[in-house]
Amino acid sequence: MILYVFSEPHTDNELPNVRKIFQSEQRIQKIDFLLRNPDYLCHELLEKAKSNISLQPEIKAIVKDIFASKEPIFKRLEMERFFFGAYEDIDDVIAFLKGIGFIDFSSKRRADLKTTIEKKYYITQYAIDKFENEIESLSSIQWYLNRCNLIKKYFGDLSGSQLRISQYQIDEYKNTSYNEYIGSINGIVSSEFYNLYSETL
Numbered sequence: 001m002i003l004y005v006f007s008e009p010h011t012d013n014e015l016p017n018v019r020k021i022f023q024s025e026q027r028i029q030k031i032d033f034l035l036r037n038p039d040y041l042c043h044e045l046l047e048k049a050k051s052n053i054s055l056q057p058e059i060k061a062i063v064k065d066i067f068a069s070k071e072p073i074f075k076r077l078e079m080e081r082f083f084f085g086a087y088e089d090i091d092d093v094i095a096f097l098k099g100i101g102f103i104d105f106s107s108k109r110r111a112d113l114k115t116t117i118e119k120k121y122y123i124t125q126y127a128i129d130k131f132e133n134e135i136e137s138l139s140s141i142q143w144y145l146n147r148c149n150l151i152k153k154y155f156g157d158l159s160g161s162q163l164r165i166s167q168y169q170i171d172e173y174k175n176t177s178y179n180e181y182i183g184s185i186n187g188i189v190s191s192e193f194y195n196l197y198s199e200t201l
Contacts, residue, residue, distance in 0.1 A: 001141065002031050003103060004131050005148040006156060007123050015104055020123035026084065026160030028121075030167065033079055033086040034151050035144065037182070039072040041151065042189045043170060046196060048154055060197055062150070063189070067201040072186050075143070081176040085164050094121070102127035 003022045010021035034041045042063045049059040079086040097103045104122040168174050176182045190201045
């Protein structure tokens with residue numbers, strides 16, 4: 001779903017069935033973190049509201065709804081802290097998506113041949129047809145689809161590196177030890193909300 005929602009139109013003569021492209025695994029990981037941690041998403045939204053007065057009313061409503069629905073408790077799915085922030089191994093998922101014809105992908109290695117860089121994910125017409133004609137209407141995924149679209153609306157133009165830098169501004173995230181789960185920041189979000197709107201969550 002992340003690959004579908006956040007990818008851009010793309011054509012490639014060498015991959016005639018490809019219609020969209022998504023660049024960088026880091027971007028997948030950082031978007032996934034916001035999807036799986038509604039409290040951190042609210043923190044990012046509040047930061048955006050602080051710098052853009054015109055967005056404050058709509059962001060206020062979004063954050064209040066997320067906390068009223070207790071999403072930071074019931075929708076939270078923890079991620080571990082890795083070398084460059086939140087991370088989960090997605091190699092098996094990518095292999096599965098390629099195996100069923102939903103995507104293709106490419107990558108390069110640095111000169112030391114140890115580090116993989118410039119990962120690109122290509123979404124096929126088959127995947128688009130399946131998603132739009134069958135998967136998209138499933139009731140069980142509507143929350144996730146709506147949340148992906150919300151994240152895209154406010155942060156869809158940011159690269160993986162930009163999202164990582166933003167997330168590292170939060171002490172709980174930054175100070176989590178390697179291979180430990182990144183903890184909740186519900187209290188911090190509640191405090192930031194009150195400071196901005198003079199209301200409690």
